[in-house]
Amino acid sequence: MTKNSTQSLVLNGQISRWHTFTSQQAINEATLQRILALAEEAIAARGAFTIVLAGGNTPKQVYELLRHAKADWSKWHVYHNDDRCLPADHPERNSLMARQAWLDHVAIPADQIHDIPAERGPVEGAAAYAKTLQGLGEFDLVLLGLGEDGHTASLFPGHTWDDSVDAFPVYNSPKPPAERVSISARRLSHTRAVIFLVTGAGKQEAVNNWRSGVAIPATVIKPANGVDVYVFGVALN
Numbered sequence: 001m002t003k004n005s006t007q008s009l010v011l012n013g014q015i016s017r018w019h020t021f022t023s024q025q026a027i028n029e030a031t032l033q034r035i036l037a038l039a040e041e042a043i044a045a046r047g048a049f050t051i052v053l054a055g056g057n058t059p060k061q062v063y064e065l066l067r068h069a070k071a072d073w074s075k076w077h078v079y080h081n082d083d084r085c086l087p088a089d090h091p092e093r094n095s096l097m098a099r100q101a102w103l104d105h106v107a108i109p110a111d112q113i114h115d116i117p118a119e120r121g122p123v124e125g126a127a128a129y130a131k132t133l134q135g136l137g138e139f140d141l142v143l144l145g146l147g148e149d150g151h152t153a154s155l156f157p158g159h160t161w162d163d164s165v166d167a168f169p170v171y172n173s174p175k176p177p178a179e180r181v182s183i184s185a186r187r188l189s190h191t192r193a194v195i196f197l198v199t200g201a202g203k204q205e206a207v208n209n210w211r212s213g214v215a216i217p218a219t220v221i222k223p224a225n226g227v228d229v230y231v232f233g234v235a236l237n
């Protein structure tokens, strides 16, 4: 048995389904299988699969599993939900992590991998990415992480963000670096599926707040089909 339970909640207008796993391997494998299943569905239905990647450390092991997966990579289109305003080859860049762990090792056409040009700075990078996203319909899957303070993507507590645009500049991020580019909450919510990947005791307080109705930034992600939250090493009190 690799999964403990699934519970559904409706809080702050967000539908969330909580899936707890009994090991890091189990949560990684379940995430991999769900991504591949959603890709097959999307490609069968619409001839393409559009995925928006999470940054940070948590998803890296899943990206490493994707490196060895069998998929019709020619139909995959990859975006990022945020990135840090650092040089493109900086080890802290989310896009570099995804390329090294996975994208450099599979045959997704180069023009179907859309890094955020965050090296151009928050304003230019956001404007360029908003152009990249223009006219793109519903995403098929958005992967998201959760920060200890309840942030997701680069939507931080106490910040305001412009939901009239698809991508926006971030300043004074409490998680270094201070300057970033993020897809907006509204645009991240325009998706057929969301998986939050949440592991480790450090996320316990954020999960407790989320599940007790505190409007942490993760709660602004409100796709019509709700969000799936995959957790390991965090108690669902």
Ligand SMILES: O=C(O)[C@H](O)[C@@H](O)[C@H](O)[C@H](O)COP(=O)(O)O
Binding pocket: 054, 055, 056, 057, 058, 059, 082, 083, 084, 094, 144, 145, 146, 147, 148, 151, 152, 153, 154, 175
């Ligand atoms: O640029 C980033 O860091 C991410 O966009 C951020 O939202 C991340 O997903 C969370 O902070 C969780 O990070 P970990 O997975 O490293 O805990």
